[in-house]
Amino acid sequence: MFAxxxxxxxxxxxxxxxxxxxxxxxxxxxxxxxxxxxxHANLTAATSQFMETTKGDPPxxxxxxxxxxxxxxxxxxxxxxxxxxxxxxxxxxxxLHTRFDLEAVVNDLAAKHVTIFLGVPTMFTALLAYPGLAxxxxxxxxxxxxxxxxxxxxxxxxxxxxxxxxxxEGWGMTETSPSGTFYPMYGKRKAGSCGIPVPQTxxxxxxxxxxxxxxxxxxxxxxxIKGPNVMKGYWKNPQATADVMTADGFLRTGDVAYMxxxxxxxxxxxIKDMLLCGGYNVYPRNxxxxxxxxxxxxxxxxxxIPDEYRGQSPKAFIALRSGAAPFTIDExxxxxxxxxxxxxxxxxxxxxxxxxxxxxxxxxxxxxxEEEAQRRAAATAEV
Numbered sequence: 001m002f003a004x005x006x007x008x009x010x011x012x013x014x015x016x017x018x019x020x021x022x023x024x025x026x027x028x029x030x031x032x033x034x035x036x037x038x039x040h041a042n043l044t045a046a047t048s049q050f051m052e053t054t055k056g057d058p059p060x061x062x063x064x065x066x067x068x069x070x071x072x073x074x075x076x077x078x079x080x081x082x083x084x085x086x087x088x089x090x091x092x093x094x095x096l097h098t099r100f101d102l103e104a105v106v107n108d109l110a111a112k113h114v115t116i117f118l119g120v121p122t123m124f125t126a127l128l129a130y131p132g133l134a135x136x137x138x139x140x141x142x143x144x145x146x147x148x149x150x151x152x153x154x155x156x157x158x159x160x161x162x163x164x165x166x167x168x169e170g171w172g173m174t175e176t177s178p179s180g181t182f183y184p185m186y187g188k189r190k191a192g193s194c195g196i197p198v199p200q201t202x203x204x205x206x207x208x209x210x211x212x213x214x215x216x217x218x219x220x221x222x223x224x225i226k227g228p229n230v231m232k233g234y235w236k237n238p239q240a241t242a243d244v245m246t247a248d249g250f251l252r253t254g255d256v257a258y259m260x261x262x263x264x265x266x267x268x269x270x271i272k273d274m275l276l277c278g279g280y281n282v283y284p285r286n287x288x289x290x291x292x293x294x295x296x297x298x299x300x301x302x303x304x305i306p307d308e309y310r311g312q313s314p315k316a317f318i319a320l321r322s323g324a325a326p327f328t329i330d331e332x333x334x335x336x337x338x339x340x341x342x343x344x345x346x347x348x349x350x351x352x353x354x355x356x357x358x359x360x361x362x363x364x365x366x367x368x369x370e371e372e373a374q375r376r377a378a379a380t381a382e383v
Contacts, residue, residue, distance in 0.1 A: 016040040017228075023235050024077050026174045035235030036174045038077075045228035046081045046177035047089045049198040053182040060143055060185045061116070066092035067140075068116040069108055071100045071123070076360045077178045078147050083118050092116065100361065102126050106133065113140035120148040120361040124155050124167060125299060129321060134162045141165045147172065149362045150267060150285050152292040153192055169194045171267060175244070175251055176201075177229040181265050192289075193264040201227030204250055205259065208271060208281075211252065220258045220268055224250035256283070273365065275304035275312045280343040287314055287346060290339040294332070296324035299355050301363045305348065305372055313347040317368055319354050326351050 013019045021043050023035040054060040068087050072079035087094050095108055100123055108114060124146060127133060144159070144167045151169040159167040168185075171194040172178035181203075183195035197203050205221030207213045215221040230251050233241035244252045256268040269283035276282070284302035291300045299319040304312035320326065329349050336345065356367035 013040060016044065018232070020232065022080075024080070024174050024177075034237060034240055036077075037232040037235050038177055039232055042177045042229050042231060043081060043085060045200065046179045047085050049179045049200065049229060050082060050086050050182075051089060052199045054143070054185060056186045061090060061092075064091040066090055066115045067095065067113065068092050068118070069095045069097070069105065069112070069114045070118075071097040071105060072119065072148075072361075073099075073359055076148070077174045078118070078120075078172075078360070081177055081179070082145070082147065087116075100126075102130060106130050106136070109138060109141065110136040115140055116143045116145075117141060118145045118147070121146055121151045121155060122149075122299065122357060122361045122363065124151075124159055128155065128158050128162060129298060138163045138165065144168065145170060147178070148360055150269075150288075151194075152289055154289070154292040171195070171223075171255070171257075171265065173253060173255075175231045175253070176225060176227070177231070179229050180223075180225060180253075188262065188264070190260075190262075190264050190266075193260075193266050195265065196263045197225075197265070198227070198229070201225055201229065202250075203259065203265070205257065206246070206252065208256060208274075212247070218258055218260060220256055222271060223253045223255045223257050223265075225253060226250045273303075275314060277304075277307070277312050277314070277343050278310040280341075282312075282314065282344050284314065287316070287340060287344055290336050291316055291318070291332070291346070293339070294335055296320050296327065298322075298324075299363065301355055301365055301368060302346070303365055303368050303372065306376070307347070314344065315348040315350065315372070316346045317350050317352055317355055319352050 017039055019040050020037045021040045022038050024038050025033040025035050068083065070083050072083060074080055074084055095112060097104060109117060141163065142165065144165050146167055146169050156167045156169065168183040170182045172180035179198045181195040182198050204214050204224045206224050207215050207221055211222065224246055226249055246252060254271050256271055257265050259265050269285040273284050274281055275284065287302045288300050291297055297318055298321040301317045302314050305315045307313040332349055333345055356364040358364055
């Protein structure tokens, strides 16, 4: 027997809450990438939070029994934590694909009896466009999750109708390792919500016009989050770190949302994506959700373009579904007239074969803004 004198040795990595495990760079979709310092404690907390979200009677995910199809790049925080590290924690089998190849993904989902599939909205849009998807046996799939970008409600509904599996949307970011909210597996399901806060986190909502003030429950505001999964700061960038931290220690996320009386969070849009049209705050995501209900639309992204009268006007970039024919701006406006306010109405549309995306599959608005700026500069030079 060994005597226990109460002494202990420090862990070789140091304090897990302080020791940096990874420098995880932000996506750069709204600016220059920054290195989020994620500690060993951050990543451990995030995997624990994901485990808690799948508990129930019976549990959704069973250690040692799951099989995951992993197609997201592992350099991205969503894939690193929610896919790989969670699978390690679960003892789940991982089927690795080097990239998202639609044919290969569809074949493996059915033939290898995948139980877990996590992706981004553009991947689920592509899956739903695959001919014959409804005829495949996908009954083994019991958990499908979407993250990395807002999930169009229409895509969520169609996925459930075609596969019989709920497509769960969560919210998070690189700086939160990336857990933030989740959808209760056995709780209420509310259309358009990204769920409730993950365990051990606290969410507040700051005024968009006065970040030092928090808004009441139910009002739109910037999500501010505190919890064991929140980063230590930005690598060698103390000013950027200070810019996103509130006086009471919450991380300002840049996402506008509101929480209802049941604790469910509804994302409105990114603050940086918000448009000012004729004095009204206009959120592109709301417009995109409406356009996604059009039967011919495969993908859409809305940005603001200069308008001498209104300041900004919404422009929609649209990739049509296979076999669909382009429509006019007047036809689109007629389709949207009972779905959007006049101040939100799209003024210009541009059809593309595909929309620019990051390596993860998120639609890259910055590329669309840059193209618009170059186009205006060229037009000015010709005058």
